[in-house]
Amino acid sequence: xxxxxxxxxxxxxxxxxxxxxxxxxxxxxxxxxxxxxxxxxxxxxxxxxxxxxxxxxxxxxxxxxxxxxxxxxxxxxxx
Amino acid sequence: xxxxxxxxxxxxxxxxxxxxxxxxxxxxxxxxxxxxxxxxxxxxxxxxxxxxxxxxxxxxxxxxxxxxxxxxxxxxxxxxxxxxxxxxxxxxxxxxxxxxxxxxxxxxxxxxxxxxxxxxxxxxxxxxxxxxxxxxxxxxxxxx
Numbered sequence: 030x031x032x033x034x035x036x037x038x039x040x041x042x043x044x045x046x047x048x049x050x051x052x053x054x055x056x057x058x059x060x061x062x063x064x065x066x067x068x069x070x071x072x073x074x075x076x077x078x079x080x081x082x083x084x085x086x087x088x089x090x091x092x093x094x095x096x097x098x099x100x101x102x103x104x105x106x107x108x
Numbered sequence: 109x110x111x112x113x114x115x116x117x118x119x120x121x122x123x124x125x126x127x128x129x130x131x132x133x134x135x136x137x138x139x140x141x142x143x144x145x146x147x148x149x150x151x152x153x154x155x156x157x158x159x160x161x162x163x164x165x166x167x168x169x170x171x172x173x174x175x176x177x178x179x180x181x182x183x184x185x186x187x188x189x190x191x192x193x194x195x196x197x198x199x200x201x202x203x204x205x206x207x208x209x210x211x212x213x214x215x216x217x218x219x220x221x222x223x224x225x226x227x228x229x230x231x232x233x234x235x236x237x238x239x240x241x242x243x244x245x246x247x248x249x250x251x252x
Contacts, residue, residue: 041159041231042242077245081229084164100161104245107158107189107230108145108201108221 033096037069040102043078056095063089065099077104110177112169112187114160118195119188121202128186128204137183137206141213143221144203149196152236156194161229165189168228172220180216182207187220189230 038051052069060068062080066089067073080089081100093099111128121144129140147156173185184206194200203221207213224230225246232243 038161040161040229041233081161081164084161084167086227100164102161102229103231103242105226105228105230106232106243106245107228108225 035065035093035095036098037065038098038100040100042103043101056093056097060093061090062087062093062099065093066101070101078102079104109183110170110173110185110187112166112173112185113189114166114169114191115188116190116192118198119190119202121199124188124202125186125204128184129206132184132206138208139210139213140204140206141210141217142202142204143217144199145201145221146199147194147196151234152238153196153234154237155196155235157233157235158189158191158194158200159231159233160189160191165191165229169224172223172228176205176216176220180205180207180219181209181212182216185216185220187224189224189228191230 034053035056036051037054039047044050047070054069062082063074074089079102080087082091082093083098109132125142169187173187176182176185182205186204188202190200203217205213205216234241234243
């Protein structure tokens with residue numbers, strides 16, 4: 030049976046820089062959002078980046094698992 | 109009453125406020141504080157693209173309005189934000205709060221606006237004849 034994957038999404042300047050809207054990855058055990066970033070993007074954790082798991086803001090140390098939607102994005106500039 | 113939402117096209121603040129207010133229970137408030145923010149035409153910026161995170165952004169707006177009602181003595185909130193292509197002069201954000209008294213209405217309005225700027229998933233990109241750039245985040249403690 031195929032396990033659920035982690036759905037990774039990128040927004041704004043980050044999406045443009047990476048040239049893609051997202052990735053699908055398998056967690057294969059316990060993983061933090063920060064470690065997921067390294068797996069998906071192949072870079073060390075940038076200073077100014079935010080992460081949401083299942084559409085809620087979390088710290089980079091938060092755990093992610095298969096089935097989660099994990100979004101990385103730059104600081105917000107609304108209003 | 110709380111109403112929050114995204115506006116994919118041009119909208120006018122006054123009709124939105126009037127329609128919302130018409131649905132409120134008469135006498136349920138004595139003060140209304142309203143803030144609207146529009147796109148400036150400075151620095152040769154011709155247009156702006158407002159990106160958001162569908163699903164998360166809507167929920168964050170709703171939660172921000174609910175939090176303001178809990179935190180301040182206000183009864184009603186209207187919170188709207190533009191997404192997509194925006195032209196100079198067009199309204200981007202509308203924050204309005206209704207309360208029995210002005211202090212709470214002012215405070216809640218300011219709180220929602222300042223929180224929204226850095227905590228709700230919106231990103232602005234400006235377009236000029238020379239090219240495009242993502243708007244840098246506000247420096248902390250500076251109310252632009």
